[in-house]
Amino acid sequence: MKTKKMGGEADRGKKLPCSDPEQKGVIVAHHGVAVEILFESGERQMVKVKRSSGHVVGDDVVVGNGLLTRLPRRTKLCRKDSRGSIRIVGANLDVLGVVVASLPLPSFGYVDQAIVAAREASLVPVLVVNKCDREDSGPFVAELVTSYGKVVDIFPVSAVTGEGLDALEVFLGKGFRSFFVGITGVGKSSLLNAICPALDLRVGELYTAGSRGCNTTTVSTLHSLPGGGELVDTPGFNEFGLVDISAADLAGYFPGFEQAMEGVCRFRDCRHRTEPGCRVAELVLSGDIPKERYTTYLEILDQLEAGEARFKTRR
Ligand SMILES: Nc1nc2c(ncn2[C@@H]2O[C@H](COP(=O)(O)OP(=O)(O)OP(=O)(O)O)[C@@H](O)[C@H]2O)c(=O)[nH]1
Ligand SMILES: [Mg+2]
The missing domain is CATH 1.10.40.50 (Probable gtpase engc; domain 3)
Known part of the structure; x- marks a missing residue:
């Protein structure tokens, strides 16, 4: 894949002397100082950007004449991290899949805050309960159904046995752009691999009660699914601090x-x-x-x- 330097100012909109034809594409991976763009032609290209560019996975962009221009966002999902910094986690999304498992358990309020953030951003929240092959998962799923069954769709699945994946694939395949969030180790990347084996994403070591919970996935990436639709895999984060929601709302x-x-x-x-x-x-x-x-x-x-x-x- 070619890596192209857009010039120091390019992604801020200053024109540089260069005569490439303009191409429209979408950011499918963000590596801090470079973004990977999938163009409508099917070609992929790495483009260097400033660390502070503000671009995120899912952003539609136009590249040409030495410029990378971000197009207006249809939707954007934000969260506050543990230090209070606001992070845009993805753009132009339709569905937020909150992935949970009986091990590791989400922190208090995580699911609620993710649902609130999704609704505020006009995304459809769904709960994906992974690791249903585990012995302790029956009571866990039952608890979630009691709490959220009337509120959101719930997909009990197992990336290991394949249980429940058909229903999830049908849902994701309805042409949506979906985004998986969940704490590290719940199996977001494993689920993507199970749906789309050709991806072969890196997954973490077997999660046990004493695991430290280091991120295996470090970069958000957007993938087309074989049954239709798109899915973003993200690095796990433990806090889903709310942004743009007042206590009154x-x-x-x-x-x-x-x-x-x-x-x-x-x-x-x-x-x-x-x-x-x-x-x-x-x-x-x-x-x-x-x-x-x-x-x-x-x-x-x-x-x-x-x-x-x-x-x-x-x-
Ligand atoms: N028992 C069981 N284990 C699973 C399942 N899915 C994933 N795992 C295991 O859970 C661990 C973590 O899986 P990952 O897919 O790396 O989790 P992740 O959510 O992508 O983690 P981060 O990238 O760090 O955010 C691995 O050891 C997987 O083998 C499942 O359905 N059942
Ligand atoms: Mg992962």
Whole structure:
């Protein structure tokens, strides 16, 4: 594959003396200082970019005349990392596949925050429960079905035995661009290999309870699937900090609160804590919103409010 240097300023839009014809393509891998572009012609090319270019996998670009120009994004998915930095993780996506397994277990609130972030970014969230061949996976799947069964599609699968992969492939094949997220070691790359064996992506060593959880995948990559659709494999990350969601908006996106949003609370700025006439509180009392869902909501609400208070103090 050719690697082309676009020049120091190229990806910021300054024109450089060069007369290549323009070609449209999509970024299929991001290596920090270079991006791999798949052009509409089928040709692939590595193009050097600044580390701070802001380009991500899934970005549509036009390359030509020494310029790399990013086209407007249809959707973008963001998260805050453990240091509070905002990261755009992918662009022009349709589906967010939150991959979980009974080992390693996701951190508290991970699935909820991923679903909230997907909804805010106008993506369809689904839960992919991998490692269903494990003995402890039955109760784990049952728990997830109780919590999220009415809220999102759930795909129990095993990359090892192939169980459940047909249904997942049919779903992914509907022409979507899907994006797998999940903590390291849940088997995102293994699933892609199982769906698309020709890829032969690197997978981690056997995960045991004492494993340190180092990232095996270090670069996000976009792949076309044999049955249709596209899928992005990503390095695992343990935190899914919310971006662009205010404490006031949280309930509107929160998994399990859909029914509550159909009615109205007495106060328009109700945070659903202890306010009188609160629709969420009514549904928790009647058992329509499970208590654990509500507890998780309150904890994430606390975190968002604390973040907003810190931001105000700094200003
Ligand atoms: N039992 C079982 N193990 C699996 C399954 N899928 C993956 N694994 C194992 O889980 C470990 C981690 O798999 P990876 O595919 O590298 O996980 P990953 O989510 O891509 O990890 P990162 O790239 O670090 O984010 C490997 O040892 C796999 O063999 C599965 O369906 N069942
Ligand atoms: Mg991986």
